Amino acid sequence: MSKYINLLLKGQTYRQQEKIFEKIRTASFVIGFICITSLAVVFLLKTVKEVERARLLSQKERLLSELLNKRDIEKKVIYFNDKSVEFENILAKDVNFLPYYRLLVNYLPISTGSAEIESMTYDNEKNVSFTLNFSDYDVFYDSLNNLEDLAFLKIFERLSLEEFSITGESTNNYKVSFSGKFKPVDQIP
Amino acid sequence: MRIFIGRYTRELLRRNSIYILSGVIFLLLILFVLPLQIKAYIDIKNGNAGLVEEIANLERKKATILSFNAEEVDLLVSTLDTLLPSKEDYFTIFTVLDNISTQTEFRVVSFTLVLSEAPDEVLTLQITTEGTPEAFVKFLENYQYKGGRLITMDELTYSPATAQTSLTLVFHTKDIKPAISQEAPKIDPVRLEHIRTVARELQESLTTSPGEFVDTTSDYTTKDNPFVAF
Numbered sequence: 001m002s003k004y005i006n007l008l009l010k011g012q013t014y015r016q017q018e019k020i021f022e023k024i025r026t027a028s029f030v031i032g033f034i035c036i037t038s039l040a041v042v043f044l045l046k047t048v049k050e051v052e053r054a055r056l057l058s059q060k061e062r063l064l065s066e067l068l069n070k071r072d073i074e075k076k077v078i079y080f081n082d083k084s085v086e087f088e089n090i091l092a093k094d095v096n097f098l099p100y101y102r103l104l105v106n107y108l109p110i111s112t113g114s115a116e117i118e119s120m121t122y123d124n125e126k127n128v129s130f131t132l133n134f135s136d137y138d139v140f141y142d143s144l145n146n147l148e149d150l151a152f153l154k155i156f157e158r159l160s161l162e163e164f165s166i167t168g169e170s171t172n173n174y175k176v177s178f179s180g181k182f183k184p185v186d187q188i189p
Numbered sequence: 190m191r192i193f194i195g196r197y198t199r200e201l202l203r204r205n206s207i208y209i210l211s212g213v214i215f216l217l218l219i220l221f222v223l224p225l226q227i228k229a230y231i232d233i234k235n236g237n238a239g240l241v242e243e244i245a246n247l248e249r250k251k252a253t254i255l256s257f258n259a260e261e262v263d264l265l266v267s268t269l270d271t272l273l274p275s276k277e278d279y280f281t282i283f284t285v286l287d288n289i290s291t292q293t294e295f296r297v298v299s300f301t302l303v304l305s306e307a308p309d310e311v312l313t314l315q316i317t318t319e320g321t322p323e324a325f326v327k328f329l330e331n332y333q334y335k336g337g338r339l340i341t342m343d344e345l346t347y348s349p350a351t352a353q354t355s356l357t358l359v360f361h362t363k364d365i366k367p368a369i370s371q372e373a374p375k376i377d378p379v380r381l382e383h384i385r386t387v388a389r390e391l392q393e394s395l396t397t398s399p400g401e402f403v404d405t406t407s408d409y410t411t412k413d414n415p416f417v418a419f
Binding site for chain 1: 197198201202204205208209211212215216218219222223226227229230233234236237240241243244247248250251253254255257259262263265266269270272273326329330333339341342343344345346347348349350351361363365367368369374375376380381383384387
């Protein structure tokens, strides 16, 4: 029995194999190129960052050493800062009545002597109540008109007339009581 | 099962083995080494960003510290320690009341220490005063700190027609332990300027107040046992 070799078929298979190996070679070149380029780029970036890190570390070390020389003053500044915050917090809780007292005296006809503040109560929530005494009806009438003036009312968040009375026999005494709440000083026009 | 590889194929494999091997090595490098390098790069980058922030913080801290001179810090600290001492010293209260009376002419005629129910760092004092409405205004101008201690009031009742006025004053103390941190202290310029003004006004009021002024600082030696000699 004689054997036959199909050379045409074998040649086709070899060409196919050569093409596959050619593709493998191309792929190796491409992968190699990508790998080397990527590693080189990353290495370069890393080196740049490492140099930057060394510079930053040295800068930090210099700053820390400078601050170490000023440790005493630093402690004092921190202490001052903490204590001044407490100081301001405590002061903020105070009644701080002076600016409001001045405003009231400015608006009320106290300086002329025709009216007087009988009493006033004020707390650190800015709630206020005050009683005014008038001995003269005309002054009393004018004052009430003035108190309705918008500029006076602008210093209060709210203000209400609590009581009004006329006392005395020979000379009338007009008494008015108000209660309300002041606006914060920085919001008063 | 045995795989038959032809001679030609073997020859192709032998000739291309270097390419196959290098391809595999490059692939392994891309899969395993490159991610590690990228991670190391990102770590350094993040670390640098952290360092930049730390340095900026230290620079701010340095600038804050250098913005004070040693003398000014000492003055401001001693002012705050006088006004807001670390612990209560009852003797300074007499001096402060005396200073306020002298400065404002709104005389303190009597006072009562309210020791019960007093929380820590607060001392309540009920005082009876007398003076003109003008003296009352001066009192309102001065009582907060110009007497030599930080004083506040929660409520105030004033009757100009009445000879005497009762007021409740609150004296404060605050013990502060400075803790050094990496963060720069946040010094509010408005607050700083206010404390500078307070220090200046305190010095002026204590040096120009008529009559005899006694400094309220409690910077003197103390002993635990009063019956043992120094």
